[in-house]
Amino acid sequence: MTLELAIFIIVAAVAIFSAAFMLVSRNAVHSALFLVTNFLCVAFFYLMLNAPFLGMIQVTVYAGAIMVLFMFVIMLLGAERLRDEEPRYPWLAPGAVALTTIFQVVAFVSIVRGNVGLLKPIPHQPQVRFVHAAPGAPAVDVYLNNEKMGSDLAYREPTEFTAVRAGDYNALVFPACTEADQSKCPDPIKSGTAPVVVNSIRLEPDTTTTVLITSTADQKLFLMTVPTDMGPLDSEDTLRLTAVNALPSGAPVSLIQLDPAKEYRADLTPEQRGRVVLVADLGATTSSGVSSAKTITLNKGDYLLAWQRGDERLMTLDTLTMKPKTHELLILAPEMVAGQTTPRLTSIRLKPVRTEEAFGSPQQIGQSLLSAFLLPFELVSLLLLVAMVGAIILTREEVVKRARQRLVVSPVVRRINRAVRNPSAESSAD
16 A cells, blocks of 8 residues: 555545535534644645645635634524524434435445546647648648648748547648639649658657658658647746757757857857857757757746757757746757758747646636536526525524524513502502
């Protein structure tokens, strides 16, 4: 037995016993305290599931604000303790116990026969996007099998991430239609137009893939797949950076971080300028489709970066402001310049994409409550409101009865009141 399982069993036992004592206690204040204990156990379960935000919400909202409201109602109605008298609804408690027992039996049978504990979460559909990173190549249209993923994609332009079914696909690249009226452009799939690039790619569930349209040294186009990690980050102040070497040939390159305060000082040696190698030994691209890419995690902030091959500085990038909880993609690629026959180097930076939110984070909870769970959330809120109103109505008759009993005046007090109102009549009667 692991330590985590032992802690879970202990906390679960405390939660069950506190819930049971909450139901059988005849003192409303004690019952409320047992309920607070149960809420704290549930908050501990959220912490074990790596959802600290949900755990704190459980403590502050339910164990805090909600229980204060319950205690206020209990004190206001004077129902701290139940009286030992015949209940108004004697069938209510046995009926509740019977319904609870039936529900537990049905739930137990369903869980055991349905192998609920062995079920795995439904995987998300893979997402894919295309990026035109081939210098000198015209705009293109890209397809996955017969589905168009992007049209008139120019150099340095990406498509949006699109969710598709998991499986094997043929990625097709066609020359973009040059007609001014796009409605006159024939469908390349139906017309049988030969694609300029055909490549088979496999998209697995729960993955995100970037497909680069790049070229070899002899200007032959091919596709290169780059895994893009969009999973949750461990820290709120970090981001992911994927560096890709899309140069057609040459020795491996490195991505380094420069210190702006020291980089341009002539009195410092290269070793004293505080250069940090972020990504090392990125190989050149090949037509095999295997990406020359590496992903690292950085803290948010401003970065002065440079591409370097050995001791040779290839190019220095402008200062980049990187935001937290995003994915950055930097591509070192050639670029054709008007009037020149040989391309120069450039760095393609795609628009940062937000990473997925961790389970239990404020953003994930907000997205879930305002989308898939909006109706159940509102129904539970309505159910709690009805339960509170019903409890007040059931308790009100007992409170009114107690108040009337307190207002009953004894015969002695009545005689005193009559004597005060009419002293002569009282003396004559004596």
